[in-house]
Amino acid sequence: MFEVQYSRWDIQDGIFKVEYLGQDIEDEIFGVGYSGWNIQGVTSAVLEVHVGTGSVFSVEGQRAVLPAWYTSRSQKKPYVTWLLDKDDADPFQVLTYLDGTVKVEETELKPRVGFLHPVLSHNISLVINVTREGDSGQYMCTVNVVDEATSTGKNVAVINLTVLVPPAVPTCHLHGSPAVGANVTLSCSSEKGKPSPGYQWQRTAPIPQVFFPPAQDRAKGTLKLTNLSLEMSGLYVCVAENRAGSAECSVALEVHTTSAKAVIAGAVLGSLGALATVVFFARRVVGYRRKKRDGQEDVANEIKEDAVAPKTPTWARRPAADTISKTSTLSSIAG
Template sequence: WVLFVCFILFLSGRRGLTKGLEITSANQPPIEKAQGEKVTLPCTFTLAPEDQGPLDIEWVLIPTDNQKKEQTIVMYSADRIYNHYYEAMNGRVQFSVPDPQTGDGAINILNLKSTDTGTYQCRVKKAPGVQSQKIQLIVLVKPARTKCYIEGVQETGRDLTLKCVSQEGSPLLSYSWRKSTGTEELPATSLLNKDTGELSLKNASQEYSGTYTCVAANTVGTDECFVVLNITPPMNTAGTIAGAVIGTLLGLFLLAFLIFCCCKKRREKKYEKEVHHDIREDVPPPKSRTSTARSYIGSNHSSLGSMSPSNMEGYTKTPYNQVPSEDFEHPSGQNPNFPPSKVAAPNLSRMGAVPVMIPAQSKDGSIV
C-alpha cells in the first residue's frame, strides 16, 4: 500500500507541473490616454505541447450595462484577421504584429475618442486551452476652450473674484492662478479654490492691478487663459446720481415742450380750417346788381336835383332839346288832374324842371 500511494502522488505531481495555454500579460492596471492619441492593449500568451487545436484570438468590448451584449472588435482565426465587426472602430483597430501565432495578440487603437472608454477583454483559444484577460481603458480629454473673467466691481476697497472654467476636459480638472506682471505674486488676501478655479480677492487696492493667468490641467494636458485686472478709485456716486436726475428732468421738460408746441400748432391749423370754411350768419348777403344800380340812380338823382340852374351850365342840354314836343293825350278814363304822360322839353323848362342825367340800364336794371 505504501508503494501504491507513492506512485499516485508521483503522477499527480507530474500533472501539476504540466502547463497548458497561459496569458502572461494578465493583471494589467487601467490605461489612461488622451483623446486623439494611440494606445496599445497588451495580450501575450504561451502555448503547451498538448494545445494542438487551431488558434483563435478575439477582442471584445464589455458594456457597462449588463443587459447589453458584448461587442466583438477584432478577431484572428484560421490564419486570417477580421476587423469589421465594430463600426465605431472601423479603420482604427489592428493587431500589433502581423502574425499573432508568435504569442503576441496585442492590438492598437488609433485616434482615440472619448467613447472608446471601457473594459476590453482578450480571449485566446487553442484546444484544449482557453484563457482570457481584461484591461480597462480610460480616454481623457485635454482641457480646452478655457475662459477667464472677473466678477465684481474693480474699485479700491471692493471684494471681487477671478473665475476660470474649461468648457472641455475630463475630470478631475485642477486650476491654478498666477500673476504675470508686477510683483508676479498673488495678493496676500487672495484665496484659491483649485477645484472650481475661483480666486477671491478681498479689499482690493491699486497694487492688485495687473495680468493674471489661469492654468487648467488634468493627467493628459493643460490649457490656460488670462485676464487684466485694473483697480481704480471709487467713482463720485452722488455727482453721478445728481447728473442723471438733472439730465432726466431736462429730457422730460424738452419732451413736454415739444408736445405743447405740436398741440398748439395743431389747434392753429384746425382754427384756420374752420374759419376758412365757416359761413358767418351776421354778415348780410351781397346786394344784387339791380338794387345797386337803383341806389346809384337815386343818389345821382337827388344830388342833381339839389343843384341850382347855374351849376348845370356844364351839362349839355342838347339831348333834351331833341325830345319830341308832342304831348300824349290822356287815355280814356284817366284823371285829368294828373299831368300828361309826356311834356315837351320847352314846357318842362318853363315849369322850372331841372334836367337830370339818368344812366342807361339793361332790362334787369343793372347799369350799362
C-alpha cells in the same frame, strides 16, 4: 514542465519585451516556428493568456496598446477574440483571428484597431490608434486552441482602458467693478476634460503671485479679491489642468480710483433728481385737489338751477270772494 513566470513587461520601439527569470527576452522568441517556449530547457505550461497590466491609460488622440500574449504547446492556429464591454452597452466583438484570418468587426473602432504583431507570434496585443473618449471600457481577450487543454478561466484576460481628455481652452471672466476698496471675483471654466480639471490662478505681471484657499477655489475655478488697491492691478492667468494636459486663459485687472469731484457730482445729481421727484408729486396732489373742489362747486350750481318750486293746492289759489260765498251759503242752509 512548469508554468513560466514573468516579472516585467515593456514595449520599446515597437518591440514587445518580457523579463523572464531576470533575463530580457525580446519579441523574437514569439516568432513563427516556436512550439510554445523552449528556453534553456524550460517548456511553457498549457494554454494560458497573460497581460502586462490590468489597466491602460491613454490620452485622446494618441495610440493605446493593450499588452497580451498566450502560452501554448500546440502548433495549431489559435482562435483569438477581443471584446469590449462598456457600461452603457452589451459586450461586443471588436477583433478576431480565426483560421489564419484577421477580422475587424463593424464598430466605431474598425478603422483604428488591430493586432500589434502577427498572431502566430503568440503576441496578441491590441492596438488602438487615435483614441477617443468613447473607446474607454473593459477589453476581454479569449484564446482557444483545438487540441490544447486549459484551466478554467486561464484562457481569458481582461484589461481596462481609460482614455483621458485634456481640458478645453477655458474662459475667464471678471465679476464686479474693480474700484479701490471694492471686491471682485475672477472665474475660470473649461467645458471639456476627463478627469474634471482643477484650476489654478496666478498673477504673472507686474509681480508674480500665486493664490491659495480660501481666496481660490480650485474645483470651481474662482478667485476672490477683496479690498482692492492700485497695487493689485495686473495680468491674472488661470490654468485648467488634469492628467491629460492643460490650457489657460487670462484677465487684465485694472483697479481704478473714484475721484472726489465724481462723488460730489453724483450727490448733486442725486439731490436734484430727488427734488424734481418731490415737486412732480406735489404738483400732482395740488392739481388733484383743485380739480376735486371745482367738481363739487359745479354739482352744487346744477342742483340750484334745476330745482322746481313746490306746487300750491287748488283751493289755496281761489279768490277770497269764493270762500266768503261758500261760507254764506253754508250758513243759510244751517239756519
